[in-house]
Amino acid sequence: MQDQIIDVLKKAQGYISGEEISRPLKISRAAIWKNMQELRKEGYEIVAVPHLGYRLEAVPDKLLPREIQCGLGTRIMGREVVYYDTVTSTMDVAFHLGAQGAKEGTLICAESQSKGRGRMGRSWNSQRAKGIFMSIILRPRFSPSDVAKLTLLSAVAVCEAVKQVSGVSATIKWPNDLLVNNNKLAGILTELHAEMDRVRFVVIGIGLNVNTPLNQLPANATSLKHETQKAVSRVVLLQEILRRLDQWYIELNEKGFPPVIRRWKELSSTLGRRVRIVDQSGEVEGVAVDLDEHGGLLIRRDTGLMVKRMSGDVVQV
């Protein structure tokens, strides 16, 4: 009912009488009043003026499911939204829900995380009301070895959404970072629950510094607000991320990986650069020359030998 009231208030674009709200929704004016109180508690600023009625002055700066889903228009992503004010990590929740059979495209988002995480067991700065901390459950029908494709796809989607909504041109550092002038704007984390040759589900985690002041971020990090010097609507940005993820995921399923790779190469700052990569097998240095068909990075060492890495820490030297 509150969703419907907000819908009516948004469409009104000005004052609307209690009568005009209550009639189509078939509820009493007392019920309207009670719901208005609830909505105000959530942070909606609703002005009530005698003889004029109600007017929606401002929506809260929160990632509320009803705001995210309003006009979203996706086929898969965010059709279900699970929202937390605070959570240990949206990844933890996603794995729990994924194991219980949550639908593909289920979005878990939070205002803050007490144990936000990055790759390799590292933590991810997740302060309140400043960033986007989200996880998406996917159920691709390919094998575990192809899951790296989703990391690249997600990087493309986030990069495009950031450009569209804020105008900021970020670049993708293989495999999972978005950079602006070599400072980290966002990280993407891909984890999976799998049998030997079958993905049960994948969780894509995205951490994006939206309105975070620089002094609340680690060194070599940046935020959209810092780059543009103005606040960016997190809801609008999250919606655009979901739309781009939706489009690219459908394209991946229909046309395969090549279109994703092509777009990734346009947006990446890694290819053609000299890189040093550290992973469990050790360190390798050389020129990042290409991606292979699984999303692995091909590096030409100074000896001329080509090596491939599926993941690792990259220093662009």
Add this chain to the structure above:
Amino acid sequence: MQDQIIDVLKKAQGYISGEEISRPLKISRAAIWKNMQELRKEGYEIVAVPHLGYRLEAVPDKLLPREIQCGLGTRIMGREVVYYDTVTSTMDVAFHLGAQGAKEGTLICAESQSKGRGRMGRSWNSQRAKGIFMSIILRPRFSPSDVAKLTLLSAVAVCEAVKQVSGVSATIKWPNDLLVNNNKLAGILTELHAEMDRVRFVVIGIGLNVNTPLNQLPANATSLKHETQKAVSRVVLLQEILRRLDQWYIELNEKGFPPVIRRWKELSSTLGRRVRIVDQSGEVEGVAVDLDEHGGLLIRRDTGLMVKRMSGDVVQV
């Protein structure tokens, strides 16, 4: 306290007075009596005779943590035991606990499962008090591509434990079944939670038909009781499985995969046989000639072409 009382009763090997129990444990005889009542509710048969005292007549036919851990002597496996009478699936619990940081070697076992599962989303027959349904959480320090090794290791451990405790010689059908005369005795399921190049944790699931009557099993299945015509203690068998897993896992970490492969080949009925394997990439038929260093099966097709499979459904033709 109940663990300590059972310990004392087991060591007594006959009657022991309330006084003799209560003194070392420093509790009242009334408390002893109360604990005895609780133990009887769990299924322990404790006889009490005036002037003689208490005697342990029988332990319950349940996979109680205190029974499993009594004299276990492992370094990693089963140091923590989580026990359920009924659970959806021990795999589900293991993934939940694994994500929360449960220790390596944590055992989850249950008397029955309402949604016991096998590979590829199939179900696993999990009736009450007849089989062993268990999951073990492991945190190996190798990459996701090496996890198949743990399937083979587990098959070896279970096969050896079955032989030791029941005398039944089962053979291993690649990748994850134990057979007796071509009938299925046990299945092993390996699932993992991983990042791209890092295992967060692995869960090994084992389903073993111990005392299940044939008419409660699917076609082409068998149980130890059917094979030996007598009941097998599930606790003793489970303990031996944990010990063998412990030994082989420590050996894997110290000496690598070759000793596991060698033992697997001795116990397997797949190598040298003509097989047909169906997986997501289609069907392949030929002679199973060898394992590769990751635990993949090498098949020589009739054209002479060698192909490798990491998993799939095998028909030994």
